[in-house]
Amino acid sequence: FYGWVPGPVAAVAPLPLSSSELTDLYRTNVSLTAEDEAALSGALPEMHDLPRPEDFDSSVGERNRLRMEDLDFRSDLWQSGAPLGATDEFEALIANLTQAVEPLSGNDKWKLAAVYAGKYGGIHRQPWEQLVTLVHKAHEEAANAQETLVKYGPQLPEAADSEELQRIATEIVGHLEQGGKLGSFALLTHKAWNQFVDTTKVNRSHPRTLEHFRALHTLAQLQNLRRQLSARWDRQMAPLGAPPSSQMGEEVEKTLMQYCDAIEDCLNWHESTWLPLQQQLIDLGFRWEKFLAEQPAVLGAEGELLRLGKAVSDALLPILHSRYQKLRLLQLEEEFRELKSRHKLASRNSRAAKILVHLQRSIHEEDCAAYREAYDQLLELKSRQADLDLRR
Structure with missing residues (x-):
């Protein structure tokens, strides 16, 4: 009866699959x-x-949606046969132009004035470069003076002329460096010196040594430099919309340092920012000269730059956006x-x-x-x- 069995069967022979594997296999009959x-x-x-x-x-x-748009807006301003360009290129160009004309918006007149000076260069740039140089000089002088001011705590009379105080301190320091003394005779024959000694203090006492007068000279020089800087700022920048120096605290140079990069950017705007963008437009086949000639004149001292800013913001960007949309449609179709x-x-x-x-x-x-x-x-x-x- 059992002759069909080829050989002895082991009672504990292992299954080819584990119970969990069998469960997973049977599950696939339902899942698949x-x-x-x-x-x-x-x-x-x-x-x-x-x-x-x-x-x-x-x-x-x-x-x-793009199929419904007028994608040939001002096509006359594009040279026939000019390469269409890429959507990424136009997207970047639109963003760069939008950012580039921000100084020409008229919100900050001093930016317009600095851009104008940078465009025409030479003596036009000089007042702006001198202002930036003066700010950096005051900032550096203040840093150099810190150790002396902290060590000696020099004090000058508040209402006095800082330029006159610097002059007197220079005379006294020179006198002492040459071996002179500040005795009764010297002070009697130099009334300004005598008054200077009586009205100044170093470490809460009247000055006596060369180091004391050098410290007073350092403070007077720094105050005089800050006065010159504040006066120049109020003459050059405040009338153009910048805040007056009176709002910037005693260490005016620290606030004005924030303006230096912006001023230099404006001075370099025409050469570094605008001309490359204008050339990029021309390389794309845009008739820039024809476009600019169409733009209406803007009156006033800042008219030239305001006209350019309005031309880009109000007229050029819509033309470029239309071109971008045309390229985008071609891209989507492809x-x-x-x-x-x-x-x-x-x-x-x-x-x-x-x-x-x-x-x-x-x-x-x-x-x-x-x-x-x-x-x-x-x-x-x-x-x-x-x-x-x-x-x-």
């Missing part, structure tokens, strides 16, 4: 249909080669052609999976809802690849 298995065994597109549904929807909507070429429609007699046919049809018909459905179905199908691998 025959249709799923056939689809996964065929050629399916990679998910990273497909646009996300929200991107597909956005591209279709943008392309349809992307759709390439996408449809990669996912050609399967013929009715094709053995391609239904999900693939659904995906291809949604792409070619540009049906956003159908594409989202097909994309999600493909994503779900691919999630079952592990179950198919388990079966194999």
Whole structure:
């Protein structure tokens, strides 16, 4: 009766699969249909080669909207046969032009004045360069004086003329350096020296030594430099809309240092910022001279630069935006052609999976809802690849 058994059977022979592996294998009978298995065994597109549904929807909507726009706005200002350029190039150009004309907005008249000076150069630049130099000088002198001021704590009379105090301190320091003394005779014959000694203090006492008078000289020199800087600022910058020096505290140079980079940027604006952008426009085939000649004159001392700023903001940027939109439409059309070429429609007699046919049809018909459905179905199908691998 048992003769068909080829040999003895071990009572404890191990199973080829563990119980958990058997459970997983049986589970695939439910999770994976025959249709799923056939689809996964065929050629399916990679998910990273497909646009996300929200991107597909956005591209279709943008392309349809652009088709409704006037994309040849002021086409007469573009040379025929000129290269269209790239969308990224135009996007960057628009952003750079928008930022570049900020100093020409008229919100800060001192910026307009500095840009004008930088454009014409030479003696026009000199007052601005001298102002920046003076700010840096005061900033450096203040730093150099700090150790002396902290060590000796020199004090000068508040209402006195800092220039006169510096002159007197210079005389006394020179006298002492030459070996002179500040005795009764010297003070009697130099009334200004005597008054200086009586009204100044070093470490809360009247000055006596050469180091004391050097400290007083350092303070007087710094105060005089700050006075000169404040006076120049109030004559040159405050009338052009900058805050007066009276609002900047005793250490005025620290506040004014914040303006130095902006002033230098304005001085270099025409050469470093504007001319490269103007050349980029010309290289793209834009008729800049014709465009500028069309712009109305703006009266006033800042009229030349205000005219340029308004020309860019009000007239040029819309023209460039129209060109950008034209390039963007061409880009989207090419992307759709390439996408449809990669996912050609399967013929009715094709053995391609239904999900693939659904995906291809949604792409070619540009049906956003159908594409989202097909994309999600493909994503779900691919999630079952592990179950198919388990079966194999």
